[in-house]
Amino acid sequence: MDDVKLLTAAIRKKLLANGANSDQDHAPVVKFFNPAGGQTWLVSEMDEDGDTLFGLCDLGMGEPELGNLSLSELAGIRTRFGLGIERDLWFTATAPMSKYADAARKVGRIIEDVEA
Numbered sequence: 001m002d003d004v005k006l007l008t009a010a011i012r013k014k015l016l017a018n019g020a021n022s023d024q025d026h027a028p029v030v031k032f033f034n035p036a037g038g039q040t041w042l043v044s045e046m047d048e049d050g051d052t053l054f055g056l057c058d059l060g061m062g063e064p065e066l067g068n069l070s071l072s073e074l075a076g077i078r079t080r081f082g083l084g085i086e087r088d089l090w091f092t093a094t095a096p097m098s099k100y101a102d103a104a105r106k107v108g109r110i111i112e113d114v115e116a
Contacts, residue, residue: 026044042097
């Protein structure tokens, strides 16, 4: 799956706007996941380069962390059965990123049921 399929124009616009104001605690805009594994990413910002994203990364090893990731690298991942990373079409954030990060650190993985 290429990065065009991972992000709609509206999502890209929101991520870039958040990236221009990176000093704020934005809510995640998009959730990506590995359909054949336990990896999940909640992303709230994109740098002007159009590739560097910021978000909460859970690689399935019990230690989710905030940091940067590359959209092009995500788009290039091929998992078992040749599947690519997918965007959760039904994800809607209910809290700022700090709440998701705190909850994820407590349980060792990203969860969506966090208090706002």
